[in-house]
Amino acid sequence: MRYIQKGMTTEEIKKTSTKTGSQDGFVYLPLIAGWLVPGGGHFLLRKWGRGALLAASILGMFVLGLLMQGEVYASAHDILVLLGLVGDLGIGLPYVLCRMLGLGDVQVMVTTADYGTRFIVVAGLLNIIAAVDAHNLRTGRKS
Amino acid sequence: MGNWVFQPSHFTAVVLFALFASTVFGITQRETPRSMIRYGIYCFVLFVASAIALSWVMFFIAR
Numbered sequence: 001m002r003y004i005q006k007g008m009t010t011e012e013i014k015k016t017s018t019k020t021g022s023q024d025g026f027v028y029l030p031l032i033a034g035w036l037v038p039g040g041g042h043f044l045l046r047k048w049g050r051g052a053l054l055a056a057s058i059l060g061m062f063v064l065g066l067l068m069q070g071e072v073y074a075s076a077h078d079i080l081v082l083l084g085l086v087g088d089l090g091i092g093l094p095y096v097l098c099r100m101l102g103l104g105d106v107q108v109m110v111t112t113a114d115y116g117t118r119f120i121v122v123a124g125l126l127n128i129i130a131a132v133d134a135h136n137l138r139t140g141r142k143s
Numbered sequence: 144m145g146n147w148v149f150q151p152s153h154f155t156a157v158v159l160f161a162l163f164a165s166t167v168f169g170i171t172q173r174e175t176p177r178s179m180i181r182y183g184i185y186c187f188v189l190f191v192a193s194a195i196a197l198s199w200v201m202f203f204i205a206r
Contacts, residue, residue, distance in 0.1 A: 067149035
């Protein structure tokens with residue numbers, strides 16, 4: 001999609017055409033990559049700094065949640081657990097990895113474990129925000 | 144995760160949460176690096192300050 005506005009100079013139109021021309025391909029790839037691997041969408045778009053910071057923040061929060069003995073939701077037996085599961089799934093492949101390795105299965109009744117569960121859910125939700133940001137960068141809605 | 148267990152204090156948990164969340168907010172909600180940093184700091188301060196303020200409110204409610 002090209003955004004050529006009325007009143008743009010020839011030089012500006014050329015720049016717009018070159019910019020959009022280099023972004024051929026599947027438009028949702030950064031969104032999917034960003035969901036599966038935290039920061040992956042930004043890495044795909046060669047935004048190395050932003051990708052690294054996002055990956056460090058999201059994975060850091062997820063790992064700290066696990067270290068606090070937080071629970072990784074595996075079923076959806078009531079609405080609150082279902083919402084937690086949706087949040088957990090937002091992290092992408094790390095969720096699958098945790099389920100395969102049996103991490104986050106323990107149900108420890110201490111305060112920090114409850115914090116850990118929230119850290120894991122919020123890390124997933126933040127990853128969704130980051131993946132949508134990568135999509136916006138890809139479509140040119142954000143620079 | 145094995146024998147590794149992290150048990151932070153309530154305040155440390157708040158600060159860590161605010162740090163990670165505001166980093167993501169700063170990067171995703173603003174366009175230029177300068178505005179990203181400014182917005183990230185703004186979110187961090189709001190997170191921590193509101194947690195402290197609400198803690199005091201709950202302290203007085205509980206008395």
